[in-house]
Amino acid sequence: MVRRMTRRAKVAVLKTRPDSVVEDVQKVMKMADFQDYLDPDAKTMIKDNISWHLNYPAANTTPWQLEGTILGLRAGGYEDLVCVQNKTVVTDAYKGERLNNYLPVLYRYQVPIRYNFEPRDMQFEVYRPQAQMITLDKVYPQGIRIPNYFAGKNVVHLPTVKCHIYTTTTGSMKNAFGGLLPSNRHYCHPTIHETLVDLLAIQQEIHSGIFTVTDGTTAGNGPGPRTMVPVQKDLLLAGGDSVAIDAVSSHLMGFDPMSLDYIRLAHERGLGVGRIEEIDIVEEGVDVRQTNWGFSVGDNMASKVGDLLWFGPLKALHKLAFQTPLVYAFIFGSFVYHDYIWFPLGGGRQVLDEWRRTSPWGALFDTYEANRFVPWDKRLKAPT
Secondary structure (H helix, E strand, C coil): CCCCCCCCCEEEEEECCCCCHHHHHHHHHHHCCHHHCCCCCCCEEEEECECCCCCCCCCECCHHHHHHHHHHHHHCCCCCEEEEECCECCECHHHHHHHCCCHHHHHHCCCCEEECCCCCCCCEEEECCCCCCCCHHHHCCCCEEEECCCCCCEEEEECEEEEECCCEEECHHHHHHHHHCCHHHHHHHHHHHHHHHHHHHHHHHHCCEEEEEEEEEEEEECCCCCCCEEEEEEEEEEECCHHHHHHHHHHHHCCCHHHCHHHHHHHHCCCCCCCHHHCEEEEECCCHHHCCCCCCCCCCHHHHHHHHHHHCCCHHHHHHHHCCCCHHHHHHHHHHHHHHHHHHHCCHHHHHHHHHHHCHHHHHHHHHHHHHCCCCCCCCECCC
């Protein structure tokens, strides 16, 4: 199914609060006309976003975002739901879904889980895109491999509003990076913007519908998607145009969307709308066009290594560093840095503890663990 965005893009933005957020997720979905974008006869994949398996504010899909989306889909007649998880070389999906309180939600609403890295759940097979690729056919000259399970299904992305050290901002388009590509997806980092555009083109070919619900209740400022400063913003976004919702999210953070290559390239290729003035913004409780949070990305250790080997003076060595067994040294270094240096010693733990102690969103997060906890090892599996 080849689709190009031909109508005016619509993005809904809603001010919310913890005591109404689950209902507000359903409301913002309706404001964005979600049923116009999803096939009612197709299975719907909910693709959450685990940027870090540790619970850290703004890094990952929130449990209320997941719960509200499930209820919104069910109310709209979408009963056949499945949650799809992926892992990366530095994140653990099993740990992430447990520590971020997804399992109580999925158990309560009986939504099964499939893992794109589990052979019993799905296989990666060569896919030949109808659209002309910018970079993926060069990165993977032996063939672009995607999960065979994804074809013919709706996908609903659940990103958060946050900065990213390699793409400046991240959202709906970046959320497909983990789900669609196999474990060697780090090959794509030198051309990450072009990769996201190619993946959106593939999504529009294989999925029966695409929709996004973005959580901006706590937004991430600084060197994301992990080592960020969380900022309470109390917003929800929804839309069926992945480019447009990422553009609105980027605009809120203070960036010109068309200055970001992945948004500009997707706009130029007709995959969505990246110009704010061309987007129909339906808003409640916020004046989006007059909003500028003044976010900036900055650097951390991971971004400095990437700048050197992917984009900087040592980029000629990136294949040696990341497409040979040497990559495991960088993987180990990133894992140790984030989980065992920055989080416990560099302030991450203190940020999380303060958020859970002082933020109303941190307090809401704890209710999912306290009131709806189920043993994480009794994982709900999708039927074969």
